[in-house]
Amino acid sequence: MPYYIGDVIRDENKLVARTPERFRDSGIEVLIRTPVERIDMKESAVQLAGGSTIDYDILAIGTGTIPILPGIPGQDLEGVFTLKRLNDAIRIKSYIDMKPVRSAAIIGAGFISMEMCENLRLRGIETTIINMGNLPVTRWDPIFSKRAQEELDRNGVITLTGTKTESITRGNDGRLHLATTAGELAVDLLIIAIGVRPDARLAAEAGIPLGKTGAIQVDFSQKTPLENIYAVGDCCEVFNRVSMRWVHIPLGDIANKQGRVAGRNIGGAPILFPGIVAAQSFRLFDLEMAATGIDEREANQAGFHPVSTIVWGNAIAGAMPGNSPVGIKLIADRSTGKLLGAQAIGEAGAVSRVNTLSCALWAGLGLEEVAYLDLAYAPPFSPSWDPIHLAAQDLLKKL
Amino acid sequence: MGKKLVIIGSGAGGASVAAEAKRRDPNLDIVMIEQGDYVSTAA
Ligand SMILES: Cc1cc2nc3c(=O)[nH]c(=O)nc-3n(C[C@H](O)[C@H](O)[C@H](O)COP(=O)(O)OP(=O)(O)OC[C@H]3O[C@@H](n4cnc5c(N)ncnc54)[C@H](O)[C@@H]3O)c2cc1C
Numbered sequence: 368m369p370y371y372i373g374d375v376i377r378d379e380n381k382l383v384a385r386t387p388e389r390f391r392d393s394g395i396e397v398l399i400r401t402p403v404e405r406i407d408m409k410e411s412a413v414q415l416a417g418g419s420t421i422d423y424d425i426l427a428i429g430t431g432t433i434p435i436l437p438g439i440p441g442q443d444l445e446g447v448f449t450l451k452r453l454n455d456a457i458r459i460k461s462y463i464d465m466k467p468v469r470s471a472a473i474i475g476a477g478f479i480s481m482e483m484c485e486n487l488r489l490r491g492i493e494t495t496i497i498n499m500g501n502l503p504v505t506r507w508d509p510i511f512s513k514r515a516q517e518e519l520d521r522n523g524v525i526t527l528t529g530t531k532t533e534s535i536t537r538g539n540d541g542r543l544h545l546a547t548t549a550g551e552l553a554v555d556l557l558i559i560a561i562g563v564r565p566d567a568r569l570a571a572e573a574g575i576p577l578g579k580t581g582a583i584q585v586d587f588s589q590k591t592p593l594e595n596i597y598a599v600g601d602c603c604e605v606f607n608r609v610s611m612r613w614v615h616i617p618l619g620d621i622a623n624k625q626g627r628v629a630g631r632n633i634g635g636a637p638i639l640f641p642g643i644v645a646a647q648s649f650r651l652f653d654l655e656m657a658a659t660g661i662d663e664r665e666a667n668q669a670g671f672h673p674v675s676t677i678v679w680g681n682a683i684a685g686a687m688p689g690n691s692p693v694g695i696k697l698i699a700d701r702s703t704g705k706l707l708g709a710q711a712i713g714e715a716g717a718v719s720r721v722n723t724l725s726c727a728l729w730a731g732l733g734l735e736e737v738a739y740l741d742l743a744y745a746p747p748f749s750p751s752w753d754p755i756h757l758a759a760q761d762l763l764k765k766l
Numbered sequence: 767m768g769k770k771l772v773i774i775g776s777g778a779g780g781a782s783v784a785a786e787a788k789r790r791d792p793n794l795d796i797v798m799i800e801q802g803d804y805v806s807t808a809a
Pocket residue numbers: 435436437474475476477478479480497498499500504506531532560561562563615616617618645646647
């Protein structure tokens with residue numbers, strides 16, 4: 368969606384994986400513009416707006432997330448958006464096309480904010496990030512987040528750090544006036560991207576148990592604790608194989624897999640969902656950023672004794688033209704030598720390395736194994752000692 | 767008639783349930799209910 372708003376993807380229909388017609392052709396009935404208002408557990412039925420009901424033998428809940436709002440005056444004004452659904456993207460894009468929008472602000476500095484500012488800049492819009500904290504994308508080590516901040520600066524994105532937005536009003540000039548702790552700011556468009564929370568309202572009201580995260584509790588077959596009721600995607604929890612805990616990580620690839628697992632179990636071809644290692648990536652202008660596994664804080668919470676290192680290596684053989692630095696952070700458990708997490712940043716080669724390390728995490732490899740892992744070497748693709756090896760060997764010294 | 771499966775939400779998760787359940791058991795009677803204008807969208 369951010370790339371659609373940036374006009375990198377021109378046609379919104381390219382974002383629709385499967386149309387209602389195609390579902391109907393395969394014998395699946397689809398109702399759109401039809402909110403479910405209540406789940407009636409006693410009658411095994413869902414109640415629609417207007418009071419009509421539909422009975423079920425089996426129910427699957429995939430209600431997703433709701434964007435968090437800051438709860439400040441003016442957050443519902445025209446020109447203030449969250450980005451969650453395709454409709455939001457279409458509304459933002461047509462607002463930009465219609466208005467003309469010369470300047471925009473984004474509240475929040477997570478990955479949606481990062482993707483949006485790249486695309487707003489692509490459209491020549493002056494863009495300001497209003498960050499409550501001091502660095503963007505705090506899943507990454509501060510050293511990598513600083514590199515991300517430099518990338519924002521280099522591409523002309525203005526950043527206000529340590530700044531809270533207190534209210535939004537429409538000025539006489541027709542623009543949105545933001546009162547912030549760093550002074551006033553007037554923009555044509557405001558995007559709020561401060562995170563999401565699971566939409567578990569229907570489930571909670573029906574007595575379907577939620578986990579500690581506030582998302583719906585499920586087991587490895589995507590079943591909730593109640594008979595014949597499944598939940599999938601952003602509205603439910605997922606098992607983190609590294610921390611061995613049920614977590615809420617709303618990502619699209621996880622939703623797809625959980626959906627397919629539930630579908631198989633409902634359709635009589637049972638399978639278990641093996642969990643995740645929390646691999647995530649995004650692009651910020653010329654930078655790739657990726658992370659997998661858990662960080663020191665999560666490791667401590669899960670009872671590990673984390674040690675970590677950051678190593679900068681070459682994305683490809685150092686002598687090759689086009690080489691660029693790639694930073695790798697590894698986190699391991701001091702007592703067992705087990706790999707716990709990895710982060711990477713660079714103009715090239717960051718995402719592929721985090722994917723490799725995701726496999727290592729999945730398999731539960733130790734640093735000794737990662738340090739001598741057999742990886743394909745050829746000068747256009749990597750140095751003979753890959754930065755993954757260098758980082759693992761460096762971290763071994765700290766065990 | 768097979769069993770009736772009702773799915774609330776048609777994002778990546780709900781749409782995957784629908785497609786896979788139907789593939790595995792063509793006799794299932796499936797209704798997917800979406801409050802918005804679009805089904806099965808990518809982010
Ligand atoms: C009420 C409220 C008000 C806030 N107000 C502001 C504000 O005014 N300004 C501001 O800058 N920030 C604010 N924040 C902080 C905000 O939550 C984050 O800083 C960030 O901006 C959210 O961006 P995002 O929507 O891109 O999601 P991100 O936080 O970037 O998260 C993206 C996705 O990654 C997943 N993820 C996160 N951590 C992990 C992990 N360890 N492993 C795997 N996946 C992970 C998340 O589940 C999420 O789906 C506020 C938070 C709250 C709750």
